Amino acid sequence: xxxxxxxxxxxxxxxxxxxxxxxxxxxxxxxxxxxxxxxxxxxxxxxxxxxxxxxxxxxxxxxxxxxxxxxxxxxxxxxxxxxxxxxxxxxxxxxxxxxxxxxxxxxxxxxxxxxxxxxxxxxxxxxxxxxxxxxxxxxxxxxxx
Numbered sequence: 001x002x003x004x005x006x007x008x009x010x011x012x013x014x015x016x017x018x019x020x021x022x023x024x025x026x027x028x029x030x031x032x033x034x035x036x037x038x039x040x041x042x043x044x045x046x047x048x049x050x051x052x053x054x055x056x057x058x059x060x061x062x063x064x065x066x067x068x069x070x071x072x073x074x075x076x077x078x079x080x081x082x083x084x085x086x087x088x089x090x091x092x093x094x095x096x097x098x099x100x101x102x103x104x105x106x107x108x109x110x111x112x113x114x115x116x117x118x119x120x121x122x123x124x125x126x127x128x129x130x131x132x133x134x135x136x137x138x139x140x141x142x143x144x145x
Contacts, residue, residue, distance in 0.1 A: 024079035024080075024089065024090075025079070025089070025090040025091065025092065025093055025094065026078055026079055026090075026094070027076055027077065027078060027079065027080070027081060027090060027094060027111070028094055028096045028107065028109055028133075029078075030096065030107045030135060031076045031081075031107070031109070031133055031135055031140060032076050032077065032078060033060065033076060034061065034073050034074070034075050034076075035058030035059060035060065035073065035074040035075075035076070035140050036058060036059050036060070036061055036063075036064045036067070036068035036072065036073060036074075037056065037057075037058055037068075037069075037072035037073070037074070038057045038058060038059045038064070038139070039056075039057050040054050040055070040056050040057070041054065041055045041056075041057060041141075042054055042055075043055065047145065053143060053144075053145070054143070055141050055142070055143045056074075056141070056142045056143070057139060057140075057141050058074045058139070058140050058141075058142065059138055059139055059140075060138040062138070063138035063139070071084060072084075074140070074142065076140075081113075083142075085117050085118045086115050086116070086117055087115065087116050087117075087121070088111075088113035088114065088115040088116075088129065088131070089113055089114055089115075090111050090112065090113050091112050091113060091114050091128070092112045094109050094110075094111050095109060095110075096108070096109045097109065104136060104137050105136075106134065106135065106136040107133075107134065107135045107136075108132070108133065108134040108135075109132075109133050109134075110130060110131070110132050110133075111130070111131045111132075111133060112128065112129075112130050112131075113128070113129055113130075113131060114126035114127070114128055115127050115128075115129050129144055129145070130144070130145040131143065131144055131145070132145060
């Protein structure tokens, strides 16, 4: 009888662990939406391999001149985000830092995500990236580290 109860308890713990591993991690609500590519900023920073790091600026569609092509949209959804042919899902909880000022509130976060290119999601082809997002009013900036 004790073995049966122990086996049942182990099975429940294993199922709970598996269920929590599959639970999607939400993106910050302040970033959710469709953003139109505006420009790329090179500020002289380099990554650990020596490549220059670029920050991509996106704007809300209402902040553009009507130039928002489908292939240049950054779509941030509640549990993932897409840009071009890249689909990314956060793998760690995302913390948002707010910077309040009289002119408005800025939001910043670092998102560690598994990303997939073109096609079905296959964990064996996932590429892990760290993204830095910052938003102020109708602009959002994204840098890939």
